[in-house]
Amino acid sequence: MKVTRLLAGAAGAALMGVGVSLLLDVRDLTDVVVWLGGAVVLHDALIAPAVLLAGLVLVRGGLRGPVRAALIVAGSLTVVALPVLLRPGPRANSSVLPLDYPRNWLIALAAVAAVTALSTAARRRARRRRPPS
Amino acid sequence: MFRCGPATGGMESMKLRVSPPVFKGGLHDARTATSLGRWLGLAFTVCFLTGLVSHLMQHPPGWLADGLPSRPSWGYRLTQGLHVASGIAAIPLLLAKLWTVYPRLFARPALRSVRHALERLSVAVLVAGALFEPATGLLNTAQWYPWPFSFVPVHYAVAWLVVGALVLHVAVQAPEIRAHWSRRSPGTLALPASDGRDRRSLLAAVGAAVGAVTLTTVGQSFTPLKDLILFAPRDPDEGPQALPVNRTAAAAGVGRIPGEAYRLAVDGPRPYTLTLDDLRALPQHEVELPIACVEGWSRSAHWTGVRIADLLERAGAPPHARVRVVSLQLRGGYRVSEMGHRHARDPLTLLALRLNGAELHPDHGYPARLIAPNRPGVLQTKWVGRLEVLS
Numbered sequence: 001m002k003v004t005r006l007l008a009g010a011a012g013a014a015l016m017g018v019g020v021s022l023l024l025d026v027r028d029l030t031d032v033v034v035w036l037g038g039a040v041v042l043h044d045a046l047i048a049p050a051v052l053l054a055g056l057v058l059v060r061g062g063l064r065g066p067v068r069a070a071l072i073v074a075g076s077l078t079v080v081a082l083p084v085l086l087r088p089g090p091r092a093n094s095s096v097l098p099l100d101y102p103r104n105w106l107i108a109l110a111a112v113a114a115v116t117a118l119s120t121a122a123r124r125r126a127r128r129r130r131p132p133s
Numbered sequence: 134m135f136r137c138g139p140a141t142g143g144m145e146s147m148k149l150r151v152s153p154p155v156f157k158g159g160l161h162d163a164r165t166a167t168s169l170g171r172w173l174g175l176a177f178t179v180c181f182l183t184g185l186v187s188h189l190m191q192h193p194p195g196w197l198a199d200g201l202p203s204r205p206s207w208g209y210r211l212t213q214g215l216h217v218a219s220g221i222a223a224i225p226l227l228l229a230k231l232w233t234v235y236p237r238l239f240a241r242p243a244l245r246s247v248r249h250a251l252e253r254l255s256v257a258v259l260v261a262g263a264l265f266e267p268a269t270g271l272l273n274t275a276q277w278y279p280w281p282f283s284f285v286p287v288h289y290a291v292a293w294l295v296v297g298a299l300v301l302h303v304a305v306q307a308p309e310i311r312a313h314w315s316r317r318s319p320g321t322l323a324l325p326a327s328d329g330r331d332r333r334s335l336l337a338a339v340g341a342a343v344g345a346v347t348l349t350t351v352g353q354s355f356t357p358l359k360d361l362i363l364f365a366p367r368d369p370d371e372g373p374q375a376l377p378v379n380r381t382a383a384a385a386g387v388g389r390i391p392g393e394a395y396r397l398a399v400d401g402p403r404p405y406t407l408t409l410d411d412l413r414a415l416p417q418h419e420v421e422l423p424i425a426c427v428e429g430w431s432r433s434a435h436w437t438g439v440r441i442a443d444l445l446e447r448a449g450a451p452p453h454a455r456v457r458v459v460s461l462q463l464r465g466g467y468r469v470s471e472m473g474h475r476h477a478r479d480p481l482t483l484l485a486l487r488l489n490g491a492e493l494h495p496d497h498g499y500p501a502r503l504i505a506p507n508r509p510g511v512l513q514t515k516w517v518g519r520l521e522v523l524s
Contacts, residue, residue, distance in 0.1 A: 009301050009305065015293055016258065017297070019294030019297055027282070031280065032282055040260055051228075056158075075342075076225040076342035077346060083272050084275050084365075093496070095371045095377040097275065099363075105364075
């Protein structure tokens with residue numbers, strides 16, 4: 001088992017070596033390093049603390065389960081929608097980004113809210129119907 | 134859940150020292166990390182392998198150029214659709230995974246040994262690359278390039294970096310992963326049992342997020358779900374002749390080529406030139422083939438035209454010859470594409486004159502374009518002016 005682990009580790013390092021050698025052929029290597037580092041800083045110093053803070057507020061407010069799930073789903077949809085929502089500049093042609101994305105984003109958020117409300121209501125009803133023990 | 138604040142230093146130093154944050158919330162544990170990591174690892178593996186396929190098909194190395202298969206005809210549509218879908222599905226998984234392991238960023242002591250330092254460095258590379266790849270890929274699908282470097286070579290190189298760091302990470306964490314693999318694994322049982330329900334609820338929520346981002350985008354390539362598209366950068370029905378376009382005739386600098394002025398030159402042992410009417414008089418074949426773009430969208434369509442194999446036969450091309458397809462376009466990349474003999478001789482490979490029963494729209498390559506099975510969209514050369522038989 002230990003040998004397998006060592007071999008896997010060595011294979012991983014070798015694959016990383018392939019990546020590094022490919023990167024050395026890239027012209028604007030400094031820019032790539034800045035973007036890679038920037039991604040970590042943006043996540044670790046901004047996004048993660050903000051999400052943790054939101055979690056803290058949520059837990060203090062006694063909310064977990066469905067509300068947390070709704071925020072995770074809505075947040076993920078928003079992240080995936082950001083490029084089509086915010087892309088500046090003219091489009092290459094009318095078949096690129098052809099949809100009304102702000103409208104679609106609101107539809108998605110409304111759908112998440114509706115599903116959450118319905119499932120919460122259904123749960124409460126089920127709990128109330130349960131005979132008191 | 135977490136607290137971060139300054140701690141007063143000793144009077145003798147009078148310096149403000151920032152203490153590491155304290156994480157009191159649950160689920161920052163190895164069982165949650167293992168559960169999420171398995172799915173994230175799967176998504177990244179699919180994304181890497183399909184990306185590799187795409188890279189090899191777009192830029193085949195010499196030894197492979199003649200071996201690329203032309204079947205299955207939907208091959209590239211499937212792999213590139215999966216590439217973009219698995220990359221999008223990885224986004225909620227990645228963010229949840231990073232949330233789970235975030236407290237480890239503040240582990241003390243920060244560096245215990247050389248080995249520990251290398252380990253942390255490899256995790257830093259993994260996190261950087263894992264954030265970079267889906268972000269740049271997603272922006273590329275929206276044709277948004279806010280960075281100063283060239284997308285394709287960098288996205289490709291960093292993919293190797295991520296996959297290497299991922300394999301290394303799994304090797305390093307193997308004992309932890311094994312100890313938390315299932316609900317009854319020893320490591321899992323050592324965690325507070327009260328977290329179990331909360332963890333299942335979190336994992337279900339992340340699963341729902343993966344489902345939601347997939348359902349609202351995957352219709353761009355998996356057309357049965359096209360009515361559910363909310364955030365895909367393409368609608369398979371949107372475009373001239375109900376087919377999306379990447380480079381228009383105007384952008385390529387060709388405009389509307391007059392049919393009577395059009396000539397197709399075929400260079401080979403017996404070179405010849407054909408007019409558009411000559412082409413229309415040759416035996417016509419109809420095929421159903423997809424345009425499958427590297428950006429992930431794809432759409433099947435009916436194409437009518439002349440078999441490339443027939444045109445090559447007439448030029449006296451040897452059966453294993455490679456073929457170069459040259460466009461009349463004046464601007465933009467991919468003016469020239471090449472094909473191995475498997476694609477060139479496939480009966481589905483056409484010089485198409487018609488699309489879905491009508492003459493090609495200029496934006497789809499009027500008067501004639503290449504359409505071949507199992508081939509990236511950028512290599513389906515439009516406004517074809519010359520076919521060259523290569524030795």
